Amino acid sequence: MSDFWLYALLLAAVIVLALAFYAGKLLKQVTQQKEQQHQAQIKHQQALNKHDKKVLDSVLLITRAMQQEQCEFDEGCWRLSVLLSSLKTMTEMPVKFPGIYGLYNAIKDLAIRDARKTLTKKERMREDYKRMTALNNMHDKVVADLDGLHQFTAEQLTRLAA
Numbered sequence: 716m717s718d719f720w721l722y723a724l725l726l727a728a729v730i731v732l733a734l735a736f737y738a739g740k741l742l743k744q745v746t747q748q749k750e751q752q753h754q755a756q757i758k759h760q761q762a763l764n765k766h767d768k769k770v771l772d773s774v775l776l777i778t779r780a781m782q783q784e785q786c787e788f789d790e791g792c793w794r795l796s797v798l799l800s801s802l803k804t805m806t807e808m809p810v811k812f813p814g815i816y817g818l819y820n821a822i823k824d825l826a827i828r829d830a831r832k833t834l835t836k837k838e839r840m841r842e843d844y845k846r847m848t849a850l851n852n853m854h855d856k857v858v859a860d861l862d863g864l865h866q867f868t869a870e871q872l873t874r875l876a877a
């Protein structure tokens with residue numbers, strides 16, 4: 716009878732050791748998976764930052780051009796709105812820059828390029844009037860936003876470079 720208990724104890728020890736080995740192996744896999752997920756998150760964030768840096772470089776260029784009156788405000792606001800809306804790591808741009816987005820929203824439905832060419836003279840004049848009215852109404856707000864946007868963009872580029 717004592718041999719039976721000895722064999723049972725040995726079998727139990729072997730089972731416990733096998734389960735402990737298996738548990739250790741599973742823990743190692745979980746640790747590796749967590750590390751892989753962490754590395755994937757880092758790469759994803761780096762890709763988002765790279766995208767945003769490229770966008771912010773363009774925003775800075777357009778902002779400077781608008782401040783130096785090398786770019787029309789309506790075209791600049793259009794381009795800035797599209798660029799700012801494409802940022803991956805920053806949100807609420809319309810709230811931060813209401814003048815730029817306000818002008819964009821006022822003119823976004825107006826015809827441009829080939830669509831403008833198909834308009835009659837009267838329709839073009841009507842759209843030009845809407846565009847000029849929007850520009851006049853929003854000019855001061857856009858100018859104020861340009862200063863803030865320039866500063867914001869420079870700060871974000873510095874942050875992304877770090």
